[in-house]
Amino acid sequence: MRDLQYREWSRLGWSCDGRLLSAIGQDLGLCLWLVPAVLGPESHVAERPVARQTLLRAYRWSPVANREMAVVSSGRVTMLDVQTNRERWDQSLPDRGTHHAVTISPDGHRVAAAAGHSVTMVDSATGRVRSSFRVSPHTEGLSWSPRGRTLASRHRDGPGAVLLHPAGAPEQATTLHAGPADAMIWMPNGVEVCLALDATIGVANGHTGTMLSRAEGHTAPVIGLAVSADGSLLASESEDGELRLWRTDSLECLAVVDLAGGGEESAGGLAFHPERPLLAFRSHRNRRLNLLELDVERLYDAPRQDASRYRNAKVVLLGDTGVGKSGLGLVLSGQPYRATDSTHGRQVWRFSEETAAQPDGGIETREVLLWDLAGQPGYRLVHQLHLAEAAVALIVFDARSEVDPFSGVRYWARALRHGRRPVHTLLVSAREDRGGPQVSRARINELVTELKLDGYAETSARELRGVADLSRVIEGAIDWSAQPQSISTRLFETIKRFLIDEKADGHALSRADELFRLFQARHRELAGEPELRAGFDTCAGLLESRDLIRRFTFGGYVLLRPELLDGYASALINAARAQPDGLGYLAEEEALAGRFPIPEETRLAEPGEERLLLIAMVEELLQHDLALREPNDGGVDLVFPSQLTRDRPDAPYLGPADVEFRFEGALQNVYATLAVRLSHAATFVTHELWRNAAVYVTRAEGRCGFRLTEPDEGVGRLELCYAPGTAEETRQIFEDYVADHLAKRALPDTVVRRRVFTCPRPECGYQLDEELARRRLARGDAAMECPACLSGEISLRERDRAVPAVADEVSAMNASADLRRRRETATATVRGKRAVGDFDVYLAYQAADRGTVERLRQQLLDEGLLPWMHGEETGAGPDERARIGVVVMVLGAHGGPWDDESQLATVNEFIARGVRFVPVVLPAKAEEPQLPPFLRDVPMVDFRVAEPDPVRRLIWRITREHRRGD
16 A cells, blocks of 8 residues: 555546546645556655646546546636646536536547536537536536446436436436435446445446445445446445445455545545556545555455345335225235224335345345335325335225225326336235125226236235235235345344334334444344444434334434324325315424324324424425425414315416426326425415415516316326416426426326417417417418407417526526425424434634624524534533534634633533534634644634535534534
8 A cells, every 4th residue: 555645635536547646635726646557665656747736626537548638627628638738628618616527438539527507518629519408506426338328427416316318319318316326436337337325335227227236334425436447346435434345246345444534525535547456545534645456366255254135125005095905914914814994104014034045155135015005195195205116016996896996096006107117016906805896807907908007916805815816926026136135244134133123013213322222232242343333323224215214313313113204294284284274284383283183093102202203294394395384474384285275266367378288197296396396496486376276476577377187097287377478588487497397206208298379368268279270380370360259369489498598597496496495494403403402513603703603503504403602502401512522613803712711611621522623714714724732633614715615514524523423
């Protein structure tokens, strides 16, 4: 192992011949090192100067030219020749932004550069722009597939965390992964993409978007990935300074290296040599670069701990209330039949567990879980969130119903198509033991064919009729190769089994500390295991990702029965719907106090625990854009747009339908999230809401609205209308925002946009035949007389779709809606933290700088962090302060808190406790800061430097240090 110079580095890279190693320093300057062909104890790794040294955001070496690299800086992309220190070409980018990325295609012909809202494709030889397309404004990474057929982009937010863009039509992106990803890299086969997903490593199929496997072992979030030149090794770096090496073919961990402290940034801290098994990585809090030579054969042959392999399949029971789902679920999971009331929320049972031999001689555990989801219509809004990753679905109906035997079947069949992969779906008739008329087999077969279901089964849970046959069909329908495989250590498996057993024993809400102490008491043989607590917390996160438990964002609480959240949330939604004025709301204080009808069988017995559960419930509803926080005269209301019962005849007439969208999917969810996000976007302000209709006003006093109808179950028709005088640009922004929303929320390939040619006279409203409109347009007519009333003039003009300003406004609206949602959710998070005295950080400062620190405090609150300001929080006591693990020492125009005699005792108390300090320099501090000895070796956050964003850096430091200190 070789050490390089002692600084802070990120974005490591190698020239294509492997002679030069590069990195970006803390000052955003580029540095190069000449690496000898053979490394030994006396080898000299010389630093090489380069002219372009400052304000680099991102760079990428050419894969074909030894001394060329593409660099991005301040809205420009440049091809730099590092041999001559000259720019071959320089090209401006359409947008500017704080997030940048650049990559070069494997053949060296195309440069893709991201800045602001766009990705620009540039000819690498001439610097001419080939094309440009819109993306999220927070693009953090770009990567070409090994054959150059697909460009992958990684985003902080937007339509998906990782998108795939075909090389021939990059604007036609598909979502590979919709959750957070801190790093990504293509695997050598050009099909699979490796992603850093919190503390795990996921491998996804780039063609289908399905997750193939997950590797477990890190106990902190993974922030860097690299693949060796021969494709045999994968390297991963985590926040806590751990480097792991894995086999790429099996994701088996080969070695673990301690990097002596984690990195502060998550940008390119690892880089494999392009030809040799030589890995460059940073260590000691980013300040040292190391070169590690690897013996691949010895790594592959070395003895190591046995890995545990596990796959889980989800089978969902769906259908209306009262059709017999719960009784069927009981007998399918091996329990005796018993009569049940209607299910509230959801229940999860183990259907089966078995082991299967693997081709390499290993053993894989396969578990099938059966999810029984409540059938009442009020639960659909919540249960739509749990259909992802289902392997098999049973849509249960009552064949002997005299009202509508197929009620709800079409809805659930369409809702299942929202998933990332096909779901084997069976139509199941329950309660075949009951008498009475029965729907004909011919009608059943017609429905199975119409909905493209995979089969039909008849059962009676009471008499066990057809249950064994259905079980065999379920087992045979599960495609285990399509279920993600988890590769973990035996320790991880032991922890997971403990948590699952605690859940099965009926325990509801516990602190993670209490669960860990109980685990230690039951597994004393693990007392000397390193990183045991970190492994315990990581396993809890893995179970949470499978919806089996839920970790609260406050107080370290773990909800072992997350189905309780569903029950409370659905009861709240039903209460809002029952409001006599039809406005679909409930006062937030009423909701948080539990003053609404809640089924007794779902309630927690302990009032203190219920109070915390209610806070978490509100937080989740806000996070998923299902509710709005609307201020009123005496407080705040939670408004549920999907639960309004006031009919739109009360609505003022805006005008005729201008555009019509037809789509399929979960209409309630589509409508609710559209209404909420439009309300959150700064461009539009909610004017009034009705059942399946809404009106918004703009800053220019224009009015835009939409109406939703359901011509068939699961099929929506959304009509857009505008008040007279609404500007054409406003109409186009509104229309394109709705189109963008439907593209993300409705079923893929079902959205059809159609211009509606309608008479503008309210008393007429005649809709022109499409064929007639097309013919008149072909003649060149811009408008025509209404053939019905002979008075109105019907406009035939289509809107221009390619208007960059409109696309920019839609992107800005999405960013505004995301920000508002994050801040609304943060109110619930902070409320929970206050309820349990869970402070994230202590702010120490000079009293004269209080105003500036107050603004900093509000920025932290907006992100869901609860700070304790010096001299504040009189209601909190020494126990709460004793739990604080991070202290921000603010250095402002009037000095630091260590200069204040009244704070010396508090500062000394924190020093004695060994808490982690984060020095912060405020913008008003003109001279170079003079820090006391205990802070001189601690990296500071300097608010005098605008980029990288100091607020984001501070938040990252607080949350990271908080995790490390737990």
